[in-house]
Amino acid sequence: MKSRILLSGIAFAALAASQAAAAELRFSCYQDGVECDAWAEQMKTFEAENPGTTVKIDVVPYKSIVEGLPVQLASGEGPDLARVTDLGGLAKYMLDISPYVKDAAALEASYGRTLAWTRVNGPDDKGIYSIMDQQTATGPYVNKTLFDQAGVALPAKGATYEQWVAAAKEVAEKTKTPYAVAMDRTGHRFAGPAISYGAKYFDAEGNPITVDDGYRAFAKQFVEWNNDGTFARDVWAGSGGATYQDAAKEFINGSLVMYISGSWQIGRFGRDIGDAFDWVAVPAPCGPAACTGIPGGAAVVGFKHTKSPEEVGKLLDFMAREEVQAAVLAKTKNIPANQVLQAKGIDYVNASDAEKAALRTFAESLAEFSPIAFQFQGYKNNRAIMNATVTRITQAIVGESTLDEALARIDADVKEALAAAK
Amino acid sequence: MLATVKTAPYRLVSAAFGLFERPMLALQKMTGAQRIAWVFLLPNLVIFSLFTFLPIALNGIYATTGSDRILLSERPFVGLDNFASLLACQNYLQPNSCERDIFWRAVHNTGYFVVVQVGLMVLFSLLTALILNRNIPLRGFFRGVFFYPVLLSPVVVALIWKWILQRFGVLNAGLEGLGMPTVNWLVEADWAFFWIVFVSIWAHMGFYTLILLAGLQAIPGDVYEAAEMDGASRWRVFSRITMPLLVPTMVVVIVLSLIRAVQAFDEIFVLTGGGPGSATLLLLQYIYETGFAFRPQLFGVAAAASMLMAAVLLVLTLIQLRAARSQAEG
Numbered sequence: 001m002k003s004r005i006l007l008s009g010i011a012f013a014a015l016a017a018s019q020a021a022a023a024e025l026r027f028s029c030y031q032d033g034v035e036c037d038a039w040a041e042q043m044k045t046f047e048a049e050n051p052g053t054t055v056k057i058d059v060v061p062y063k064s065i066v067e068g069l070p071v072q073l074a075s076g077e078g079p080d081l082a083r084v085t086d087l088g089g090l091a092k093y094m095l096d097i098s099p100y101v102k103d104a105a106a107l108e109a110s111y112g113r114t115l116a117w118t119r120v121n122g123p124d125d126k127g128i129y130s131i132m133d134q135q136t137a138t139g140p141y142v143n144k145t146l147f148d149q150a151g152v153a154l155p156a157k158g159a160t161y162e163q164w165v166a167a168a169k170e171v172a173e174k175t176k177t178p179y180a181v182a183m184d185r186t187g188h189r190f191a192g193p194a195i196s197y198g199a200k201y202f203d204a205e206g207n208p209i210t211v212d213d214g215y216r217a218f219a220k221q222f223v224e225w226n227n228d229g230t231f232a233r234d235v236w237a238g239s240g241g242a243t244y245q246d247a248a249k250e251f252i253n254g255s256l257v258m259y260i261s262g263s264w265q266i267g268r269f270g271r272d273i274g275d276a277f278d279w280v281a282v283p284a285p286c287g288p289a290a291c292t293g294i295p296g297g298a299a300v301v302g303f304k305h306t307k308s309p310e311e312v313g314k315l316l317d318f319m320a321r322e323e324v325q326a327a328v329l330a331k332t333k334n335i336p337a338n339q340v341l342q343a344k345g346i347d348y349v350n351a352s353d354a355e356k357a358a359l360r361t362f363a364e365s366l367a368e369f370s371p372i373a374f375q376f377q378g379y380k381n382n383r384a385i386m387n388a389t390v391t392r393i394t395q396a397i398v399g400e401s402t403l404d405e406a407l408a409r410i411d412a413d414v415k416e417a418l419a420a421a422k
Numbered sequence: 423m424l425a426t427v428k429t430a431p432y433r434l435v436s437a438a439f440g441l442f443e444r445p446m447l448a449l450q451k452m453t454g455a456q457r458i459a460w461v462f463l464l465p466n467l468v469i470f471s472l473f474t475f476l477p478i479a480l481n482g483i484y485a486t487t488g489s490d491r492i493l494l495s496e497r498p499f500v501g502l503d504n505f506a507s508l509l510a511c512q513n514y515l516q517p518n519s520c521e522r523d524i525f526w527r528a529v530h531n532t533g534y535f536v537v538v539q540v541g542l543m544v545l546f547s548l549l550t551a552l553i554l555n556r557n558i559p560l561r562g563f564f565r566g567v568f569f570y571p572v573l574l575s576p577v578v579v580a581l582i583w584k585w586i587l588q589r590f591g592v593l594n595a596g597l598e599g600l601g602m603p604t605v606n607w608l609v610e611a612d613w614a615f616f617w618i619v620f621v622s623i624w625a626h627m628g629f630y631t632l633i634l635l636a637g638l639q640a641i642p643g644d645v646y647e648a649a650e651m652d653g654a655s656r657w658r659v660f661s662r663i664t665m666p667l668l669v670p671t672m673v674v675v676i677v678l679s680l681i682r683a684v685q686a687f688d689e690i691f692v693l694t695g696g697g698p699g700s701a702t703l704l705l706l707q708y709i710y711e712t713g714f715a716f717r718p719q720l721f722g723v724a725a726a727a728s729m730l731m732a733a734v735l736l737v738l739t740l741i742q743l744r745a746a747r748s749q750a751e752g
Contacts, residue, residue, distance in 0.1 A: 040667040065717055067714050071492065071714065071719070075492050075493070089717060090516060127714060178590075233606070234589055234606065234609050237699065238606075238608055238609045238694075238697055238704065239694070240694060240695045240697030240703050240707075241696050241700075241703065241711045241715065242711070242716060245695075381718070381719075383716075384716075384718060387716045391524070394697070394698070395699045395700065397699070398611060398699035399696045400527070400699045400700060402517075405518060409523070416720075417716075417717070420488065420489050420490045420720055421490050422489070
């Protein structure tokens, strides 16, 4: 009887110990295409390599990552990891995984440029807070079939916004296409052409200045293009507040000639357009100051509040591996953030020729983006600038305020937001 | 056998309650017959305090603090600054002259929406109730038809109408088919406002129609018979009998629809997102966006705006209570 009790006790203790060692990591993941599905496949390998650690992927809408997650994190709650885009804004909640990775120097070499976007604790911050699994670049797509039907040549690399817009307008008129040009309703997309028109966004000390001559010049042009019907008015004027709105559906159904969006649409276009028409991504048009889009992307990050920091660190280290990234990127048809893979190139096995060409165009454009674009992307309060831009420029488009009033409000909104974020 | 089946649960329940008899008697002895009521009310009071009073109090504290931090310990006290910034205006009729112009646009839109939507809603609900109260063919079917939209989720309602109203939607396809010009319904400010009023009336009218129908059916038939014997005209019957006897129900309908209109959010948020610009932005969406959607999140301003809105709702609720009381007193 005594030995039975002893055995039961040992069994119970062993069970309790194994449960203590086991860790279930919750990973909140949003996807533009199949990113979370691709990670779910890789998790099987990670779990096999790390017995006792399981990863539960919760696929959530992007809105939940943008609006719900920050509130959860601010109250000390939330998942162990998440796939996020607001790298600077959420950096204060992120876990520094450098103590848990095998080779921090190798990670630095592979991801150094994007790691900087989450280092918001000053120049001495050498922490590793994120592993980017999708580098993005904003830029335009055009419906080449419509250009061919209209007999209009695609403007060459280095063409200005005015030249592109004139060409798209001509195509729309000749082919009776409802929309000539559209741009996603977000301050992120607005920033690329604004910098091309000369917007500096930051002063010499790195403080945001938002509205300057360059910003004003593009804002004026953009409002005019929306009001004269060149740009699809529905996209910006059709929504309120800072609500995101894209025009992907219009591009996919062939009712839009030129669409200023970003590289994350490639997989969707490849899948949904198929061979309905020919589409191409083209280099960022030029303004008087530059020919730039905005870099961006999504990264997987761990959070400080996790009860399993070591496991989170190991998981991110696993996700950063070259072969793992390559496998995921081949499926998701995204541009690698890993600089070694950028140099080597990804074998996008299932990508169509159009998709491969678009990926190449965006990857090449990215290398030529303005340094201001990278600074803007890495600025921790860039969302304050983006929200104010969308809200106020829309007011100018619909006539609720003059452009001057809107620009003055943008300045005031950004100042207030920065004061609150101090 | 049947009797045993019926009485067994009863006995079980009685026995269960019997267990409490002695402790309850002892408790009553301790507290006295008057105070024992508080003991019974206590669980409800605790829950109500935790989930209603505490959040209200927290909201009040947030309204007097600043910064984008969510933890109160990290938020500096700013007194009434948030209220002051919301109310800072050179001319309340011109939102552009206000420090928080979008808040005042939302206030204007909400006021306009409440007046127009509630007025039309009550009018159409009354007309529909009057028709459905008559002995018309397929009366039951039509009652169901008018009530059906109430059962739909607001998001579904908005998505259906968005599908109809978008630039290449069903409505424009129909107009194009008839050779008529099409309109970008949700991009033109005035049309967008018209459609949010229309859709919200369409979605909620059935509920108020039902209340008014019940009010109409509660009017005794013999009053109408007496009027008929006296040779009263239809208008006279309506204005001297139906309307006066329907007033208590009308007050309930008006107050309920007023409260609902001030709180409007879901359908409009999905249908127009508050746009174009801020043409259909109502107060609740302003609070939501200020507190949650924008970066950084201005919880203090959102809390202050919600307290101002709560004050309006409180007035409306007091009116409803007074109306209900005078109705009860006959």
